[in-house]
Amino acid sequence: MDLIEELRAALPHEGAVLTDPDLLRSYEHDEADLCAYGTPAVVVRPRTTGQVSAVLRAASRRRIPVIPQGARSGLAGGANAIDGAIVLSLVAMNEIVDIDPANRIAVVQPGVVNAQLRREVAAKGLYYPPDPGSWEQSTIGGNVSTDAGGMCCVKYGVTSDHVIGLEVVLASGEVLNCGRRTAKGVAGYDLTSLFVGSEGTLGVITEITVKLRPAPASSLTLVAVFDTLPAAGAAVESIITAGMQPSMLEVIDRVTLSAIEAFRPMGLPTTAAALLIAAVDSGGRAPDDLAAIAALCQQAQAADVHVATDATEADALLAARRLAHPAMEQFATGLFPSGGGIMVDDVAVPRTRLVELIEGIEGIAAEYGAVVATVGHAGDGNLHPIIVIDRSDPTSLARGQKVFDAIMSLGLSLGGTSTGEHGVGLLKRDWLAREIGPTGLKAHRSIKAALDPDNILNPGKIF
Amino acid sequence: MDLIEELRAALPHEGAVLTDPDLLRSYEHDEADLCAYGTPAVVVRPRTTGQVSAVLRAASRRRIPVIPQGARSGLAGGANAIDGAIVLSLVAMNEIVDIDPANRIAVVQPGVVNAQLRREVAAKGLYYPPDPGSWEQSTIGGNVSTDAGGMCCVKYGVTSDHVIGLEVVLASGEVLNCGRRTAKGVAGYDLTSLFVGSEGTLGVITEITVKLRPAPASSLTLVAVFDTLPAAGAAVESIITAGMQPSMLEVIDRVTLSAIEAFRPMGLPTTAAALLIAAVDSGGRAPDDLAAIAALCQQAQAADVHVATDATEADALLAARRLAHPAMEQFATGLFPSGGGIMVDDVAVPRTRLVELIEGIEGIAAEYGAVVATVGHAGDGNLHPIIVIDRSDPTSLARGQKVFDAIMSLGLSLGGTSTGEHGVGLLKRDWLAREIGPTGLKAHRSIKAALDPDNILNPGKIF
Known part of the structure; x- marks a missing residue:
């Protein structure tokens, strides 16, 4: 079975597997200027974690690059396609799975738009602080992948300060659950924080558990x-x-x-x-x-x-x-x-x-x-x-x-960093290398190789 | 040159290399009951990052296990020695390097005692929240390695919520700097959070940058x-x-x-x-x-x-x-x-x-x-x-x-976790495996192998 046939079999619903050249072009790049991009061979829009697994298994077997995408509102080229790749758009996984006021958490799929989550939790007297400029377009999955910030951060912190659990599909197609629903938890390595901000290079995030705060006083x-x-x-x-x-x-x-x-x-x-x-x-x-x-x-x-x-x-x-x-x-x-x-x-x-x-x-x-x-x-x-x-x-x-x-x-x-909140993507790769040095780069490469040995996940991004 | 000679050459100061059997026994275990421990071959007490590097190079070359230790006040056996290992005590690296009120950060060596840091920052009108029960004994290095909590957490979060940068000596002896001194930063993978709570299995933490808060109102x-x-x-x-x-x-x-x-x-x-x-x-x-x-x-x-x-x-x-x-x-x-x-x-x-x-x-x-x-x-x-x-x-x-x-x-x-703040160590290894499942364990093992290929850093802890 060729790739497209296999993808259509795994994602049978209408509009789930796109190969029309005009449509493919609309998935080529995010909002960053002057970053390189190519044309994908296919765009898939899975609706379930199982379908994401199927896509990654199909890609792994053939060693075809997979480019995860949200709303493509990023500003560093992190979602840019490369020629012949599979673009894996998460926008159709857009369900708010649970809002739990008593435990002050929400569980969402990656395609939920930031502002939608803000509004829905606000209706229950709660507050999801991260507020990137793109909040009316950008998805929580994209926010998590870039560790997005916003105007709230000076008091309430960035996206990583609010993510406590993730479901991630690894390059192999295996589903990893990390983190927790509890207020505290230190069971094993903090894989949740490792995936936050990893810009789709370590796994595909399919479910996100975030902490919520009580609604703040009016400002x-x-x-x-x-x-x-x-x-x-x-x-x-x-x-x-x-x-x-x-x-x-x-x-x-x-x-x-x-x-x-x-x-x-x-x-x-x-x-x-x-x-x-x-x-x-x-x-x-x-x-x-x-x-x-x-x-x-x-x-x-x-x-x-x-x-x-x-x-x-x-x-x-x-x-x-x-x-x-x-x-x-x-x-x-x-x-x-x-x-x-x-x-x-x-x-x-x-x-x-x-x-x-x-x-x-x-x-x-x-x-x-x-x-x-x-x-x-x-x-x-x-x-x-x-x-x-x-x-x-x-x-x-x-x-x-x-x-x-x-x-x-x-x-x-001045003792600063080359990216406060937009991420590295393609735009800042050289600057990241300068900022973290050869030992830092080596550590990045070894972790990338450990989790994605065939380098199929968003290859060429970050480093 | 044999191991002890090499260590003495690298750490020439008085009391830096201990081989007296009575002294060795006092470094065998932490405060956890019913966890196995052995007798180390030697205890080293470096004063500088360079000395920690030298110890890890000597250990790596010989594939001798290294057990990092702080105050040994842990409650999960995470600091317990094994027979023939090198115990690497960080208590002599106990300098508060910098308290920077304007940027609300402090930079400390791992051997600084929690309560000491709290008092010194309080004297400058600032607040370092994490307050484990052991605060008068336990070190910031130990707190970071176990991601310690305390009574403040219900409002102010755990140790990982306050650590923004680390200097870590890897198994190879290389020195990795990760994180930042800025309020925000998303340059590359969040290695800082990966090392926090990793219980000495991925690297030896030699310097820690923490966020501080303004002193809270009286309670x-x-x-x-x-x-x-x-x-x-x-x-x-x-x-x-x-x-x-x-x-x-x-x-x-x-x-x-x-x-x-x-x-x-x-x-x-x-x-x-x-x-x-x-x-x-x-x-x-x-x-x-x-x-x-x-x-x-x-x-x-x-x-x-x-x-x-x-x-x-x-x-x-x-x-x-x-x-x-x-x-x-x-x-x-x-x-x-x-x-x-x-x-x-x-x-x-x-x-x-x-x-x-x-x-x-x-x-x-x-x-x-x-x-x-x-x-x-x-x-x-x-x-x-x-x-x-x-x-x-x-x-x-x-x-x-x-x-x-x-x-x-x-x-x-009940949807909970097997450790809220004490860590896994030896005590909870089986429970961690049950909590995170085979895919989670595999991810842990692959990251451990990526950063410590010879498995010399605190082997047998966590998983």
Whole structure:
């Protein structure tokens, strides 16, 4: 039986095995710019763990690469296909299996969309914190595979802080259950954490158990306006050093502000060098906490500090922040109609080095004459510099790559990491090697070989 | 050069290489009862990472087993020596390398004692939550190797929730740096979490970077007295289901209460079937939170609910809880002067199954006519049933083992795990195999072989 016949026999339902060339092309890549991709031989959309096993057995026997995919909203090329591979899309496994308020856990299939899970648990008075920018599109499976972050992380941590159990199909087709449903558990190696963030290179995640939190108190929000971006960074450092625990602490620079205002006019102060948006959800202490943060912003020379008068205004600020990515894409197209695009970077440094990172990025942009917008999770020391490029101009592309590399290099020199939350994928492979060194790479390779000896799972990603 | 000569050359300082038989015997085992151990050929006490590398190179070349040890306060035999092995004690690497309040991290060597780190960071207004019962003896290296818990976990999580970076010497002697100093980071596989809880079987941890929290608000404490142990369990379930976030929620049963009162008289209500100790540290909300917990205890038929009038009284309650282990040891010796001892179990279930677990343990004790005290972190669904045995009586020993196994079996049947926080070591190897199944075991073995191909690191532990 050839591969396609075997896959059709194992996945008999309509639309489960796609070979139409037009359809195949729509599964080629994620949202990362400038990462290589190929055309898969086939796309499968299993509905059960048993079907995922069947796909992996068929692939293993033939040593055909398998590329797991969620919503393809990733930003590092981790879901990009290669020629002749099987793309294994998990989007049809999209059931919320269980929400258990008493034990504060939920069990979900990988294709459940982040925002859907958030809404369903919220309806039961619970909270699933991880909130990547892509939350209305991205799947929990993809979030787990990249260990996605978001704006909540400054207080509530990243995806890995919330995953306590997984069902994973190994390259052999065997089904591994790891982790637990209990609040605590230390039985054996923490395989759950090993699979989280492994970007589909060690196994295919088919079920996820996450911890939930009680719904937080409603939050209070302020926005502080700064005349320089480093001043906003200094405010962040002083807020963290003072022991404050904001539930959000985001920065938006002037370029991004202008782009957002052009994308959706909402009266943002586009002449400001930087906005800092801070929120607190500490219940009865919240007004005092917000006042303390406001005072620290003023000490850091904020030109203006404005407390949102109600939830509507706070939501509008949040919505503005969430538009950074599409707004910058439109801005790039406006700047370079022939081929405007953006390279979204992701760098995190110790929070005390944030000002140095911001000043360094400004210096790099000036040195190369590039447009670099800076936006990000300032409270985590995690920025997303966005480099505007003209894809049709080789000089612009080369300059973009140099700026990107200079920012990565700067981040590492400040004791940082080459990816705070987007993952390595294809985009950061060289930087990962530099960050973890030869011993780290060797350990990665040995673990990969132990779990996927034929290297069929998302080969070439991460390292 | 023979092994001892090579070790002496690499570790030239006084007391670094021990071969005196009396000294060797004092390094044979941890605090677990009824676990096998042997006599090492040599004990080494390195002071630097380079010395640890030298020891592992010498061991690798000769394929001699290496048993990493901290304070040997473990409760699962994970640090037990085997005949002819090298015991690698990390207690001389006991420096706090850095406490960085602005980035809220500390960097420590593995031999630093838990309580020492807690005190030093507290002096800077910060908080290192993990608080195993052994905190005045146990080392951070041991805590990390077993992923130790404690009373804080119900609100603040276990050791793995606080470790963000490690320096590890691999079996080959190579030094691996993993993790980060940043608030977020997803560069490559989460090797840090893989080493946490791996009980010295994958590498020797030589430096640890932990997250710190701002010092919590001072806590308020109550004690609720129950006429039955299941009623206390029901109170816990209702507290968690109501979305409360106590900073401590501990249960002590009648046997344990009597043992503690006999060990150190402090006026505990020894006629009560169970005490529940709850604390909250939610700042301005704390009085309301404590009142809500008190009301839930009363609804669950508490005979009495008493709010501690001050910190001294609260501390006394906490101190009583912390005496459970030594008090039960004394109780066992009193009961069986010829060889009284205790088997300390560690089982965690989903919090909604706590009452079933408690009732099941009472049933098992009755069925076998055994004395089983129950104490533990009720808020996590994590209990430590303590089985009293007479070591000099084979019937008592056999009965103890049967009770132990019945409790383990019950825990798994309730969807629980065979170890909530003590680890697998030697004590729970069979139960781990049952819990994770053949595919899980195979994954463990392949990862072990990938990182320690000659199986020299703590061989025979975990699986």
